[in-house]
Amino acid sequence: xxxxxxxxxxxxPFSPGTTSDxxxxxxxxxxxxxxxxxxxxxxxxxxxxxxxRYGVFARSHAAPTTSPWTSRLRQQWALMKNDLGDLExxxxxxxxxxxxxxxxxxxxxxxFAVRSLDRWLxxxxxxxxxxxxDLPVVPVLDIIGAPGKQHEADFSETVLRLSQENSVFDAxxxxxxxxxTREGIVTRNTAGFDVNALGENVFKYVRKGHVQTDVHWTRNxxxxxxxxxxxxxxx
Numbered sequence: 001x002x003x004x005x006x007x008x009x010x011x012x013p014f015s016p017g018t019t020s021d022x023x024x025x026x027x028x029x030x031x032x033x034x035x036x037x038x039x040x041x042x043x044x045x046x047x048x049x050x051x052x053r054y055g056v057f058a059r060s061h062a063a064p065t066t067s068p069w070t071s072r073l074r075q076q077w078a079l080m081k082n083d084l085g086d087l088e089x090x091x092x093x094x095x096x097x098x099x100x101x102x103x104x105x106x107x108x109x110x111x112f113a114v115r116s117l118d119r120w121l122x123x124x125x126x127x128x129x130x131x132x133x134d135l136p137v138v139p140v141l142d143i144i145g146a147p148g149k150q151h152e153a154d155f156s157e158t159v160l161r162l163s164q165e166n167s168v169f170d171a172x173x174x175x176x177x178x179x180x181t182r183e184g185i186v187t188r189n190t191a192g193f194d195v196n197a198l199g200e201n202v203f204k205y206v207r208k209g210h211v212q213t214d215v216h217w218t219r220n221x222x223x224x225x226x227x228x229x230x231x232x233x234x235x
Contacts (some may be wrong), residue, residue: 187203
């Protein structure tokens with residue numbers, strides 16, 4: 001069994017939502033200057049779940065997950081497993097509410113990366129394979145060609161601006177029901193790259209004090225309503 005989990009994505013140095021064990025990519029600009037194009041996507045507040053031929057995996061790939069909030073995703077996987085081959089799809093599972101609730105969810109699982117053997121596939125291939133399995137991708141916020149030709153200050157300003165907007169899926173604070181900013185931004189090279197080069201090709205910005213849940217949230221977790229049933233639910 002391939003037990004390689006998704007690596008830790010480095011934070012931009014100007015990302016305020018870092019904790020003591022987070023990795024910060026101080027050399028991000030030198031890496032970005034080598035890219036032909038990059039893409040900004042919305043960082044969604046869910047669980048990182050991997051779908052491969054062996055099962056549905058959460059953060060650890062030691063064994064497939066059996067959590068109740070992956071039950072629906074495991075049903076989807078059962079219909080896909082024989083067609084995955086060497087593909088591993090990584091996505092945000094939003095079935096359970098974490099620190100953000102979304103009022104305009106149309107589905108629960110949004111693909112953000114695809115790995116095949118020793119390579120992370122290009123964004124174009126991510127979109128292709130997600131579509132082939134009838135799965136959506138995370139919201140795309142901006143695509144920038146030749147990013148290294150702009151000033152670093154302008155680049156960081158764009159990330160900051162995007163981070164201050166509401167989610168594409170209408171984010172609210174679960175405790176108050178009031179609108180809030182999106183969790184953050186994920187920036188990646190649109191090209192494919194070696195599996196060991198994740199830290200040089202993918203970066204993130206996370207809002208300050210984002211995590212509101214604690215280790216006991218799984219005892220009282222709640223299913224996230226989809227957009228058409230949202231008015232029937234109370235946060």
